[in-house]
Amino acid sequence: MSNYDRWLMVPALIIPAVASAPAYAVQYMNVEQAQKVLFPAAEGFEARTIQLTAEQKSAIEASSGVRVRVAEIKAWRAIQGGKPSGWFLLDEVYGKHEFITYAVALGMDGAVKGVEILDYRETHGSEVNNAKWRAQFTGKKAGDTLKLDEDIKNISGATLSCKHLTDGVKRLLATYATVLK
Amino acid sequence: MTLAGSQHSASPELVECVRARPLLGTFVEIAAHGENADAVQMAISAAFAEVERVHQLMSYQLADSDISRINRDGFVSPVAVAPATWAVLAAAEKFSAASDGLFDITVAPTLTKLGFLPRHAGFPRISGQGNWQHVALLPDHQVQLKRRLRIDVSGIAKGYAVDRAIAVLQAAGMASGRVNAGGDLRVFGEHAQIVHVRHPAVPEQMLPIVELKQGAAATSAGYYTQRRYQGRMVTPLINPHTRSAAGVQRSVTVLANDCMTADALTKVVHADPERAVALLGQFEARAVMLVPDVATGGCRVFDTSRLNPASWQTRVIS
Numbered sequence: 001m002s003n004y005d006r007w008l009m010v011p012a013l014i015i016p017a018v019a020s021a022p023a024y025a026v027q028y029m030n031v032e033q034a035q036k037v038l039f040p041a042a043e044g045f046e047a048r049t050i051q052l053t054a055e056q057k058s059a060i061e062a063s064s065g066v067r068v069r070v071a072e073i074k075a076w077r078a079i080q081g082g083k084p085s086g087w088f089l090l091d092e093v094y095g096k097h098e099f100i101t102y103a104v105a106l107g108m109d110g111a112v113k114g115v116e117i118l119d120y121r122e123t124h125g126s127e128v129n130n131a132k133w134r135a136q137f138t139g140k141k142a143g144d145t146l147k148l149d150e151d152i153k154n155i156s157g158a159t160l161s162c163k164h165l166t167d168g169v170k171r172l173l174a175t176y177a178t179v180l181k
Numbered sequence: 182m183t184l185a186g187s188q189h190s191a192s193p194e195l196v197e198c199v200r201a202r203p204l205l206g207t208f209v210e211i212a213a214h215g216e217n218a219d220a221v222q223m224a225i226s227a228a229f230a231e232v233e234r235v236h237q238l239m240s241y242q243l244a245d246s247d248i249s250r251i252n253r254d255g256f257v258s259p260v261a262v263a264p265a266t267w268a269v270l271a272a273a274e275k276f277s278a279a280s281d282g283l284f285d286i287t288v289a290p291t292l293t294k295l296g297f298l299p300r301h302a303g304f305p306r307i308s309g310q311g312n313w314q315h316v317a318l319l320p321d322h323q324v325q326l327k328r329r330l331r332i333d334v335s336g337i338a339k340g341y342a343v344d345r346a347i348a349v350l351q352a353a354g355m356a357s358g359r360v361n362a363g364g365d366l367r368v369f370g371e372h373a374q375i376v377h378v379r380h381p382a383v384p385e386q387m388l389p390i391v392e393l394k395q396g397a398a399a400t401s402a403g404y405y406t407q408r409r410y411q412g413r414m415v416t417p418l419i420n421p422h423t424r425s426a427a428g429v430q431r432s433v434t435v436l437a438n439d440c441m442t443a444d445a446l447t448k449v450v451h452a453d454p455e456r457a458v459a460l461l462g463q464f465e466a467r468a469v470m471l472v473p474d475v476a477t478g479g480c481r482v483f484d485t486s487r488l489n490p491a492s493w494q495t496r497v498i499s
Contacts, residue, residue: 026201028198028199028200028201029200037222115202115203116200117202162208165203166203
């Protein structure tokens, strides 16, 4: 590798096969927190769970181009000044391996006011709990080593999750137009 | 890129909130520490609004962004853009000039050909000639194309958006903060972050490479963005001189004071690691490059820290 002789080459790092990627799961917020963030001025939320009929399902699929996997729509009407001020919709889409829970806020005109991720889960790599993997870090101190027990933020390479989420929002907008408007 | 966060609250009276939204074609995660939860949430909301503004102005995908307006009309007449867009284009010009064109926002047609950027119906045809030197930045935030080019600032605008979001958190009085836009990261305050980078050949394995106390880190690698084009795997990392895509199996992380610089320089390192070394020094940046070692299954780690060892604290594990 003389091409890179002006680069400092440090010893190769080899991680044994048992030590896969650390599991990553994060709860960003719960439903109440998301409602507050997306509708800060609302004084209350009325739950309006809706069961889609077969006809409604196909209508939503036809207009959004996205498959409707779940017939139950978890919706809340935000109330502000005694009047409805918008919709709060809770939904799940597939990430890379696991579901992402997210919320979409719609204004009274049906336009998206905001999207928040509530839960992001990634089950791959639970091998991090493997004792051998953890033992590698025994005795290491902050400043010159790793702080393993702290959680791992892993939201990169999320192109696929992002695509699924975009489809999910598209489906919810069609759902709004079909059954909530 | 991935990172581990110090989740201990350094000062018990501070509240931390973390949120994520889909923006910039990835998930953008923003965290901040502040005095009370409402203030922190408001600061994070404002930071997201800033990222969204950058997205609306500079997206290649959106047909009415500043970038799309330049691509549609910029050859015929000057296009007035937002000061933010103009600032990003000026920065792009600076990086192009400093790198002798190894950073170049005019590789967009190559990205479209390889399937990384959409084809816009109704956009004028390109000539296939010209480069960054033919993007003219005129007074009053006007931009004109001197050749029939198409530009894409996604190699730099994500870093800019991260920098803007950090500025919003700081202006809102947050004690510390972190913005991570799928591989582009910047932090401030007391909470050091361990930056993990994926093993380029085994991306489900994460390697902790450096502790970031302040400043930015941007990682770019092909493992999750690669796609098949005419039977071979290609990445959206284009060498502007040859217009060919970088190989899949190399990961580049650049550490710099701001995220836009880190973001731009990852492209230069991918295009030509040897020539990048001098440039990194010029921008007070440092690069860590991981190249898989087939013989051992591990990684060779190339690090330019020797050139400015005082800038960053490293802990490469062996």
